[in-house]
Amino acid sequence: MSSLSLSMPSIAIKQSPVAFGVFLAIFSNVLFAVLYGYGKWLTVLSGTQIFLWRMVMMWLCLTVFLMVSGRLAQVKQELSTIKGVDSWLYFVAPTPILASQLWLFMWAPVHGQSVQVAMGYFLFPLAMVLAGCWLFGEKLSALQKMAVLLAAMGVSSEIWRTGSVSWATLWVCGTYPIYYVMRRKVAVSALAGLFFDVSIIAPVCLAYLSMTDIGTVGTSGILLAKVFGLGVISVLAILSNVEASRLLPVSLFGMLGYLEPVLLFGLSVTLLGGVFDVQMFTSYGLIWLAVVCLIVQGIWHKKSVDNTL
Numbered sequence: 001m002s003s004l005s006l007s008m009p010s011i012a013i014k015q016s017p018v019a020f021g022v023f024l025a026i027f028s029n030v031l032f033a034v035l036y037g038y039g040k041w042l043t044v045l046s047g048t049q050i051f052l053w054r055m056v057m058m059w060l061c062l063t064v065f066l067m068v069s070g071r072l073a074q075v076k077q078e079l080s081t082i083k084g085v086d087s088w089l090y091f092v093a094p095t096p097i098l099a100s101q102l103w104l105f106m107w108a109p110v111h112g113q114s115v116q117v118a119m120g121y122f123l124f125p126l127a128m129v130l131a132g133c134w135l136f137g138e139k140l141s142a143l144q145k146m147a148v149l150l151a152a153m154g155v156s157s158e159i160w161r162t163g164s165v166s167w168a169t170l171w172v173c174g175t176y177p178i179y180y181v182m183r184r185k186v187a188v189s190a191l192a193g194l195f196f197d198v199s200i201i202a203p204v205c206l207a208y209l210s211m212t213d214i215g216t217v218g219t220s221g222i223l224l225a226k227v228f229g230l231g232v233i234s235v236l237a238i239l240s241n242v243e244a245s246r247l248l249p250v251s252l253f254g255m256l257g258y259l260e261p262v263l264l265f266g267l268s269v270t271l272l273g274g275v276f277d278v279q280m281f282t283s284y285g286l287i288w289l290a291v292v293c294l295i296v297q298g299i300w301h302k303k304s305v306d307n308t309l
Helices: 002-015 017-036 047-069 072-080 085-092 095-110 114-136 142-162 167-184 190-211 214-218 221-247 250-256 259-269 278-308
Strands: none
Touching: 017 095, 017 221, 017 250, 017 259, 047 072, 047 095, 047 190, 047 221, 072 190, 085 167, 085 190, 095 114, 095 167, 095 190, 114 142, 114 167, 114 259, 114 278, 142 278, 190 221, 214 221, 221 250, 250 278
16 A cells, blocks of 8 residues: 555656646645644744744655655755855855745744735745846846836835835845845755755844744644744745756746745735735735736736747
């Protein structure tokens, strides 16, 4: 029975890699949404404490997975190919950005910033489009230009309505592109890069916990099981997402990625108590229209690629 169950994923991949990739992409986005609302089960901990425990447990679960799957040696081999000061600078410098993003992801739902962070994830693809245009000379299509214009109008409308834009929104869409652009300079897989990042972040988190409130979780079996679940779900989500990116065409994988901010926003205005009133429909509606433009652009691009094959 066990050998049959272990062989099922490989059989699914061989029979229909795209279908299995779609399943993994959706599965990973659902798990990311579960993580976003995880603070509801850890009400005795602050958002920062949840982040600290997530990093420690995530490193533990990821290390165990790599060892059991035999991929730890491959990750070490990839990291050993990084040569030179410039390459290491491009590789190490973005780690604090990822740490801050992972902290914000766990802190925001507990501190009333869930809607703002979800909106940052809606704007992130548009920020990547602009980064590609500015840094790599990529040309914008008519739909991409329309998306950028709509997003700019949406942000301007929100500034007019509130007098500002949330720092959480700006941090998500403003610094994540820096992380991805810098990592693009180094030819290392996403899994190897993530393991490196977590291996740097987790010891710092563990040291901080040991000096402050490690006993809060360490003395409670239920809490310990819950924070261990943070690590398990985090690793499952990331591994599923990485595998989906390998199995799917880039355009299809990118379009499925929009499911995450949709789920985050839905959780924010329902379970997490985020505030969303009618006056926000104008600004947020323009941003959502911008996202629709990018989705349509992705569909057209995929069709044009398919027709040339």
